[in-house]
Structure formats: structure tokens, C-alpha cells
Amino acid sequence: MDNQIKILVKDRxxxxxxLVTPTDMSLNLMEVLKLNEFDVEGTCGGIAMCASCQxxxxxxxxxxxxxxxxxxMLSEAFHVKQDSRLGCQIKITEALNGLVVEIAPKEN
Ligand code: FES
Numbered sequence: 001m002d003n004q005i006k007i008l009v010k011d012r013x014x015x016x017x018x019l020v021t022p023t024d025m026s027l028n029l030m031e032v033l034k035l036n037e038f039d040v041e042g043t044c045g046g047i048a049m050c051a052s053c054q055x056x057x058x059x060x061x062x063x064x065x066x067x068x069x070x071x072x073m074l075s076e077a078f079h080v081k082q083d084s085r086l087g088c089q090i091k092i093t094e095a096l097n098g099l100v101v102e103i104a105p106k107e108n
Contacts (some may be wrong), residue, residue, distance in 0.1 A: 005097035010058075011038055012103050023094050029055065029101065030087035040103060046088035051077035053087035054104035061099055063090060079104045 003024040010016045021032045030053035033040040041052035048069040054077055057063065063085065066074070070089045074080050084104065090096070 003094075005092065005094060005099070007032065007096070008098075008100045009033065009036075009038065010100075010102040012105060021092055023092055025092075027092045028088050029053070029085075029090040029092065029099075032092060033087060033103065038103060040087065041106075042088060044088075048073050048086055048089055051086060051107065054079065054084055055087045055090075056081055056083045056102040056104060057085050057090075057099070058083065058102055059098060059100040061096055063096075078107050 004020050004022055007019045007021060008016060009019055019032065019036055021027065028046060030040060030042045030046055034042055043052045044050035048067065051073050067089065070086050073086060074084055
């Protein structure tokens with residue numbers, strides 16, 4: 001699978017789905033979830049200002065460190081856990097093959 005990775009996604013109803021997504025389109029995780037019609041709002045368009053793309057990262061992949069903005073947004077968001085990340089801040093790269101994510105509950 002050149003330029004593609006697999007991601008396992010658990011939605012807000014607890015159902016799991018295997019996705020195959022390209023690594024050469026500069027997508028982030030929020031965009032991948034929206035493209036695959038998951039119930040993820042992405043209200044701010046991906047600038048770490050809404051937390052509606054919050055996911056829990058369930059696999060042990062080494063992700064880029066959180067930016068100041070991501071950290072700040074998560075400190076104000078609901079349902080935040082140790083493994084919370086903003087999907088829009090996770091770039092899809094080959095290193096993320098096999099990523100396991102769970103979509104966090106809606107804010108309200
Ligand atoms: S889309 Fe708004 S924080 Fe990710």
C-alpha cells in the first residue's frame with residue numbers, strides 16, 4: 001500500500017471502522033474523519049480553536065508534540081483525557097499506519 005495507511009476508528013456510538021487513507025494529500029485526522037462521513041464537526045476549520053475534532057489516541061504511536069494552541073484548547077475543552085488530541089493537529093503520515101482513535105463525545 002504505497003502512500004496509504006490504515007486507521008481504526010471508534011465512533012461516538014462505539015462502532016469501529018477500518019479506514020484506508022492517503023498519506024500524500026496533506027490531510028489531517030479531522031479531515032480524514034469528515035471525508036469518511038464521521039460525525040466530527042471541525043467547526044473552526046482546523047486551527048485548534050474549537051475542540052470539536054477531539055479524539056482519544058488509543059495506540060502507542062509517537063505523535064508530534066502538542067502545540068501551545070492545541071494544549072490551550074484542550075485545557076478548556078470537555079471530556080478531555082490523558083490521550084486526548086485535536087484531530088486537526090494530527091498530520092496523516094506513513095508513521096501513523098495502524099493508528100487507533102476514538103472520537104470524543106460532543107462538547108454539549
Ligand atoms: S477543527 Fe477546531 S480544533 Fe480541530
